[in-house]
Amino acid sequence: MTPALWPAPCADRVRTVTEPTPTHHALAPSLEATTMAIGFIGGSGIYDALPLRDTREVDVDTPFGKPSAPLTVGEFGDTGREVVFVPRHGPDHQRSPTTLPYRANVFALKKLGVTHVLASNAVGSLREDLPPQTLVIPDQIYDRTKHRDLTFFDEDVVVHQPFADPYCGDLNEILADAAESATDADVVRGGTYVCIEGPQYSTRAESEFYRDQGWDVIGMTTIPEAKLAREAEMAYATVTGVTDYDVWKEDSEVTLDEVLENAAKNETAIKETVEAAIEAIPEDHACDCHTALDGTINTPDDAIPDATKDDLEPLIGAYVE
Numbered sequence: 001m002t003p004a005l006w007p008a009p010c011a012d013r014v015r016t017v018t019e020p021t022p023t024h025h026a027l028a029p030s031l032e033a034t035t036m037a038i039g040f041i042g043g044s045g046i047y048d049a050l051p052l053r054d055t056r057e058v059d060v061d062t063p064f065g066k067p068s069a070p071l072t073v074g075e076f077g078d079t080g081r082e083v084v085f086v087p088r089h090g091p092d093h094q095r096s097p098t099t100l101p102y103r104a105n106v107f108a109l110k111k112l113g114v115t116h117v118l119a120s121n122a123v124g125s126l127r128e129d130l131p132p133q134t135l136v137i138p139d140q141i142y143d144r145t146k147h148r149d150l151t152f153f154d155e156d157v158v159v160h161q162p163f164a165d166p167y168c169g170d171l172n173e174i175l176a177d178a179a180e181s182a183t184d185a186d187v188v189r190g191g192t193y194v195c196i197e198g199p200q201y202s203t204r205a206e207s208e209f210y211r212d213q214g215w216d217v218i219g220m221t222t223i224p225e226a227k228l229a230r231e232a233e234m235a236y237a238t239v240t241g242v243t244d245y246d247v248w249k250e251d252s253e254v255t256l257d258e259v260l261e262n263a264a265k266n267e268t269a270i271k272e273t274v275e276a277a278i279e280a281i282p283e284d285h286a287c288d289c290h291t292a293l294d295g296t297i298n299t300p301d302d303a304i305p306d307a308t309k310d311d312l313e314p315l316i317g318a319y320v321e
């Protein structure tokens, strides 16, 4: 891969809907009417507990294949807000962090009109003072992944976006406030999430190295999700729940049993956080995330094939002829 150049100035779950269908078309005005649709990408255990009404499943096709599962769309409580849920790993956790369809998941949310995405991730702790069941709202990422598609724009159109602040600062604040007000958990604002390829956990040497850098939590799934959300001009932030001490701590050896046990305990706090955050996002919220492609497309318009413009219309339609 060539190094990036600075851009030139230029309740009822039985119904499954395959879009495009009249139901899909009916969805768009409803999302528009609320001016905001909120996506949630998380563990499959959580949305079952979210107070969604009139839910339906929408089977979305994307140029990047199918999402992890049909998306569940429902109205959140009495807010009138539509929430679109994607179980990141599939309904039965069949997708590994390397092979799961990040691009299809994010593209599908964009296609359904989502403007704000809340995510949750299970993470290991790299700090003594971040014990299991702490909630951390990270504000930085160190990418150690190796085998993932990191962009929607790898053919025919080249985009160089700033990514210095990988999460939406506004959503980070909203998530942290929500976690503090709605849960009993210890909440940490900010921190660096090291995203490794997995699926194995780290070696001790790797874990010590990450700690030496002063990084905070370690996981396998925020990359490329955060990058793709930025490319899709959606505000994106995540609440992470600590499940273990990775392998750096004396006598600690992260195991799946330990991770699953603490993930289950974190689930309630994450659900409470996401619910409070969904209610707290201001109706008229707008931020730079929503115009993040402006001035970043490095391929002249007349050099982008029409077929690519069609495929990527939900992403770049506003920027190409």
Ligand SMILES: [Zn+2]
Binding pocket: 167, 168, 169, 170, 171, 235, 236, 287, 288, 289, 290
């Ligand atoms: Zn933002």
